[in-house]
Amino acid sequence: SQLLERVGRDLTLAGFLHAITGHDVREDLHQDLLRQVAGYLDQGVAFWHSATVAEGFYQVWRRNAFQDLNWVFEEMSDWRSHLESLPDDPIETIVMELRRLGLRQEKWADYLQQLALELPGWSGMFLWRHQHPGAPGTESVRVEMVDYLAVRIVLEHMYCQRLCSQFWQLEANLDLIRWRFRHYSAEFLVRYSLYSARLPEYLADLAQHLTEHSAQHGPGEDAWWHLAHMVSTWRQSPAADRPLGHSVYRSAWRLFRLSQHLGLCGADIRALEQPQLEEMLATIERLAAQQQGFIWLQAYELQYRDRLFSALLANRGRAPGRVVGALAQLVFCMDDREEGFRRHLEEIEPGVETYGGAAHFNVPNIWRDLDGAISKLTPVVVKPVHEIREVPRSGSEALLRRRIVRRARRFRLGRLLHQEMRRNLLSSVPLIALAAPGALLALLGKLLFPLGFGIRSSRLRRRYDLEVPTRLALTAEDGAAEPTPEHPRSGFTEVEQLDRIETLLRNIGLIDRFSRLVVIMAHGSSSQNNPHLAAYDCGACSGRHSGPNARIAAAIANRPEIRRRLSSERGISIP
Numbered sequence: 001s002q003l004l005e006r007v008g009r010d011l012t013l014a015g016f017l018h019a020i021t022g023h024d025v026r027e028d029l030h031q032d033l034l035r036q037v038a039g040y041l042d043q044g045v046a047f048w049h050s051a052t053v054a055e056g057f058y059q060v061w062r063r064n065a066f067q068d069l070n071w072v073f074e075e076m077s078d079w080r081s082h083l084e085s086l087p088d089d090p091i092e093t094i095v096m097e098l099r100r101l102g103l104r105q106e107k108w109a110d111y112l113q114q115l116a117l118e119l120p121g122w123s124g125m126f127l128w129r130h131q132h133p134g135a136p137g138t139e140s141v142r143v144e145m146v147d148y149l150a151v152r153i154v155l156e157h158m159y160c161q162r163l164c165s166q167f168w169q170l171e172a173n174l175d176l177i178r179w180r181f182r183h184y185s186a187e188f189l190v191r192y193s194l195y196s197a198r199l200p201e202y203l204a205d206l207a208q209h210l211t212e213h214s215a216q217h218g219p220g221e222d223a224w225w226h227l228a229h230m231v232s233t234w235r236q237s238p239a240a241d242r243p244l245g246h247s248v249y250r251s252a253w254r255l256f257r258l259s260q261h262l263g264l265c266g267a268d269i270r271a272l273e274q275p276q277l278e279e280m281l282a283t284i285e286r287l288a289a290q291q292q293g294f295i296w297l298q299a300y301e302l303q304y305r306d307r308l309f310s311a312l313l314a315n316r317g318r319a320p321g322r323v324v325g326a327l328a329q330l331v332f333c334m335d336d337r338e339e340g341f342r343r344h345l346e347e348i349e350p351g352v353e354t355y356g357g358a359a360h361f362n363v364p365n366i367w368r369d370l371d372g373a374i375s376k377l378t379p380v381v382v383k384p385v386h387e388i389r390e391v392p393r394s395g396s397e398a399l400l401r402r403r404i405v406r407r408a409r410r411f412r413l414g415r416l417l418h419q420e421m422r423r424n425l426l427s428s429v430p431l432i433a434l435a436a437p438g439a440l441l442a443l444l445g446k447l448l449f450p451l452g453f454g455i456r457s458s459r460l461r462r463r464y465d466l467e468v469p470t471r472l473a474l475t476a477e478d479g480a481a482e483p484t485p486e487h488p489r490s491g492f493t494e495v496e497q498l499d500r501i502e503t504l505l506r507n508i509g510l511i512d513r514f515s516r517l518v519v520i521m522a523h524g525s526s527s528q529n530n531p532h533l534a535a536y537d538c539g540a541c542s543g544r545h546s547g548p549n550a551r552i553a554a555a556i557a558n559r560p561e562i563r564r565r566l567s568s569e570r571g572i573s574i575p
Contacts, residue, residue: 003192004178008107012114013160013172020191021167022211025159026118032068033155036061037122037148041129043138054140057126058090058147069158076162083154090150097153102174115152123148136374184221186228187214193231203231254284326515327351331508333359333523333538333546341521353515355508359522359538359546361553362504363388366488369548370400370470371407377541377549385483386476387490388552393469403466410464446528454526472555494565497556502570504553511572518557522550 007016018024040057065083073079086093098108116123129135129143160172170176181188193199194207206227258280259269269277327349332338334356342354364378366387378384392400421431445453476491483489492500505511510518524545525536534543541549556562557574567573 001178004174007174008103008111008114010110010114012111012118012156013101013174014118014156015114016177017160017163019196020188021163022195023163025156025163028072029155029159030119032072033119033152034122036064036068036151037126040141041125041143054142056090056142056144056147058093058150059088061147061151062086073158073162076158076165079158082158082161086154090144090146093150094146094153097150097157100157100173102176112149112153115149115156119152184224186221186224189228189231190224193235199231200234203227203234206230251281255281258284325513326353328517328519329353329355329510329515330519330521331355331357331361331510332521333357333540335359335523335539338521338523355510357504357508358540359549360540361520361546361549362500362507363492363549363552363556365549365552367548370468371404375544375548377544377546379540380542383485385485385488386492386496387488388548389473389490390470390548391473393471396468396470399466399468403468407465410461472552474552474555492556494561497559497562498565498570501553501556501562502566502572505572514574516575520550520554522546522548 003011003016003019007013014025014029018026037057040060062083066080069079069083085096087096094112098105098111101111103111116127126143126148127145129138129141130145133143157172164170164172164177168180170180190207191211194204194211199207210223210227255269255277259265272280328351330342330345330352332342332354338356342356345352345354358379360378360382364382364384364386365376366384367375367377368387368389369375370390370392376384417431417435421428421435442453442457445457474491475497476489476493478493480489480493481487522545523538524547525533527533527536530536537543538546540546563574
């Protein structure tokens with residue numbers, strides 16, 4: 001009864017059946033659901049698309065279900081009538097299935113949430129697409145979370161119905177399941193102990209044999225009661241895995257490890273009274289995982305801080321005594337991969353000074369490059385409200401039009417080689433034969449000369465695409481509305497530029513003794529077929545290249561008006 005009460009709170013019907021049968025129907029239904037969801041949410045990879053995506057996911061799935069599920073439920077006589085009885089409205093379908101399930105209405109919302117959380121990745125993608133209609137590449141597809149939940153709950157009901165019919169010839173209904181196990185409580189105890197608790201090997205073998213035999217021959221109730229009595233007797237023993245209090249399974253190992261750290265031997269433990277042992281175990285339980293992590297973090301930070309401060313104290317006082325200005329000053333990202341560059345530069349040329357700062361360079365923005373690609377170059381916790389556009393310089397419009405044509409041609413060729421080659425039965429063979437020599441040369445180049453091949457291929461791509469001289473649309477118009485994440489403003493106002501560049505310079509400590517050359521260094525990475533690509537890029541820009549931010553910061557600092565106001569209003573004089 002307690003386990004059934006959890007259905008709708010933190011458990012689904014599929015989870016309940018898994019706890020008493022050992023069979024997880026979610027693994028079966030996810031195979032069908034994921035294929036349907038992936039095809040529906042596709043943004044250009046899939047070759048075949050439904051012609052009715054505008055009707056919604058529920059209608060598309062319902063139309064295909066009679067063919068897709070035929071082999072799954074062929075042993076169930078009423079599965080077609082179940083599908084035919086579903087309403088056209090997904091909300092009505094959800095209500096109907098929840099009532100068929102026998103779930104109280106106050107649990108409906110929690111139950112639907114549990115259904116979504118059982119598959120968080122795809123559910124989250126569906127929800128995001130629902131909340132962001134019209135995102136690039138998704139304009140023609142109607143995505144509503146209610147469609148997904150309707151399909152999800154129908155599939156769960158049908159798969160659970162198949163499992164309940166197989167084991168008990170019952171409907172997948174909570175009231176009927178509750179009635180069944182009130183009358184056959186011994187069977188429930190054995191099943192739950194086998195699949196959701198720890199049993200000793202001899203009892204687990206007996207329970208496994210009984211459950212397998214029951215599926216084929218249906219043993220009498222006496223067999224269940226006999227084994228249930230053995231399980232109950234074992235659960236009262238000191239060695240049992242008790243859900244509450246201390247047991248050998250839950251407490252012995254922790255007590256052993258604590259005794260080792262305290263220097264206690266077996267004789268010392270045996271000499272302790274029961275309350276003393278319980279207090280020792282209670283002390284461990286009071287030290288929660290979060291507190292343990294905080295203690296370890298403090299210990300690590302104290303050790304790191306002491307080493308760092310000792311190194312700083314040993315080298316204190318060098319910079320203020322310099323008389324000759326630096327040959328150059330370079331601002332790097334604080335990323336630990338940049339430290340090697342900084343040490344190397346300062347070692348081979350002591351006249352060079354390097355500085356560290358977050359490589360968003362205090363200009364978080366929505367970057368729209370020359371080709372229209374949009375990137376949010378900002379820390380993850382910051383929502384940018386300024387859009388910076390890269391635009392062609394005056395007189396480069398014709399060159400830009402040629403670039404657009406060439407890039408479109410190159411992308412069409414790429415789609416032909418990477419997509420059509422695997423889709424089209426007739427063109428695959430000649431395309432593979434034609435592309436094989438070039439693919440072999442590219443593979444050898446990447447394996448044997450990765451750096452040289454990467455440089456040459458990038459140079460060739462830039463030469464083909466054509467490089468267009470560009471500038472930044474940096475300054476916002478006077479009187480522009482206050483920006484928001486939903487309605488970003490194009491550019492920064494002059495006051496914002498002044499504040500941001502001053503904050504950047506003060507934070508890194510570069511407010512005087514400027515050299516003739518100040519360089520703001522961005523960084524990024526290029527990888528192929530790497531699912532962790534973002535980890536190699538700039539963390540301050542949410543795993544993207546920070547080049548545009550460096551360019552924006554340099555452009556602001558080079559504006560004569562900004563330099564004049566920095567000197568007169570902020571006390572930072574850039575020569």
